[in-house]
Amino acid sequence: MTMNKLLIKLAKTFILYFAAPLILLSAVYCIVAGSFTGTAYASTDYVTDYENGRRIFDEAGLLTDTEREYLESLSKKYGEQAGIEIIVLTHNDAHAVYPEKYIEDFEDLLPVDDRVYFLYDLYRGEIFMEGYGLAETYIHSKRIDEIFDSVEDDLRNGNYLEAFKTYIIQSAAYLEDDTELNYDHNYKYDTPPADFDADNKYTYDDYDYNYHYKSYYKAEQKKNNILFNVWFQLLISLFIGGSVVGVLAYSSGGVMTAGARDYLDRSKSGLIGCKDQYTHSTVSKVRKPSSNSSSGGGVKSSGGFNSGGFRGGVSSGGRSHSSGGRKL
């Protein structure tokens, strides 16, 4: 009874003195932490803009309004002609996810359709393309590389309008081109391009890409791991603190230490009957989960990083795509 009283008292004290300030503290922490984490984009705005017909999302502000409107009309025209949506993304956000995931997340916001994306990540100085639906087939890794070859110089020289124009027109053109469609995503340059530097880790063959993003990708996985979640950690800490105080309070008045071992007469006690009889067995079997099935939820877009040469991936929303990227 007295222990109960103590516990009730403890609980009351806890609520009065700790819970309220704690919630306050946590809120402050989250505001502070939140300002650091900052999500890449406000998803609802993008969806609204997309529904209003926008295809050019120039977050980095590379284009003037007239240039953007020109590209919008171009994208619409060539898109309708090719039967896909041609989308341009740019940003200069230090806290945005890595390019492949950025596009995947964007795609997951939108209704399923045939789309090709071109992302210019100014912060990283990388360009990345992904093709969904029809575009996955028609705009595959090799063709993505070819588009990159065409736009690279313009981007470097700041001719953004020209670069995006080329991308839109060339993408649309590939949809008409039925050759090379059995392309197996194992594209390798027959002969390395002139400026290919095997020692440069930013040269975009798959292996290097993998190398470059390995740490980033792991961090991404960790972010999604519950063990690294701020709230989870706070909860764990509170639990540990509570347990410590609880144990201290409980043991402050002394605990029972005498048990059976103190009174058992070992000389006269023991097991006097013991039988273990096997009766029967049952066996059940399940099929081994196949190794290429997705684990469900979380980050799945590992396809683009396979060092085996396959380029492409699957978004969190389950959309598979072709892909390719390059460091500018």
Add this chain to the structure above:
Amino acid sequence: MVTHYKCPNCGADMEFDASSGKLKCHSCQREESIEKMAGLNNIPDGAQVSYNIEDEDKKAEQTFFEKDYEDPLFEDNSTHHHAFSEHEITEYHCQNCGAVLITEPQTTATRCSFCGAGIVISERLSGTFAPDYVIPFSITKEQAQEAFKKWCKKGLLLPSDFKVADRIKDITGIYVPFWLYDLNGKGEAVATCTKVRTYTRGDWIYTETRYYNVYRKVDLDYLKVPCDASKKMDDSMMDKLEPYTYGNLKDFKMPYLAGFVAEKYDYDDEQLLPRVKNRVYSYVESYLKSTISGYTTVHFNKLDIHIRKKDAKYTLLPVWMVCYDYKKAEHTFAMNGQTGKIVGKPPISKGKVAAWFFGVSGSCFLLLRILTLIMEGGW
């Protein structure tokens, strides 16, 4: 009958001394063995007493003090003579000063509140109330006080002004009546157990479950399981005081009580049997369960446990009761008079609870964040 233990040397009252395990006279520091002093008071009627006057005694005789020593044959001159009945509050008088002894019906040993002499009421320690054993105090009052102060300092949640331990109001050595039970527990269990094994063949994962009928029977003897027989003492507090070391268990002799407070039992061994049986039941049960090992699952179909009392011994166990005044409230602590273990309900400081809670939670959280930072390289 009221028994005083008088120093054969100077006639002062003797008390049991925890450090030497003997009766000690505080006036002349003389020590006498318990056996000897017990013998002095237990001489049967009509027996001839041959008392060798030793040198000290001779000296004492020559100094002509009154009551230098009492003739043991005259010890039974209790001041009250009507028959003792259990529920009657009997009045006793101190043989030293004649003051009325304030006793409760349970009291078997106390101090005269007037002159402070240690007194044993032998009437209440005879017949069915004669204890079988006693564990004498091995911690003296001073040691108890020190140990208590030390314990207070160690209490992490205790208020700072409590930790000083400067308000010990009273510290009393009490022989608390216990029953020491010898019990036999027989347990039988029938269980269905399984062993589960998984293995892979080709594309399939197989789970094989093997069923076993398991039978166990145990015969366990538990010796001297203590059970507090005093109404006044808090049961859970007394349980927490255990274990006592039985190496020091002595046959009961009254002089052990001299200078301490002692009580007789309120509950007899039959009344307390269910409580101790319950306790031993759980011992047998966990022993029985521990004999079944190596299985993935255990499901008991039958669990039969029978506890039988083999013996119960009336025993007095030493407890120091410490009364502590703190913020107008009295806190009572009990200390095992043999091992020094302390139990009780100390006041808990809200501030310290808060400090510990926030300290531990905060540092845990910080640590986790730092770990995350290291492994993630960012917020």
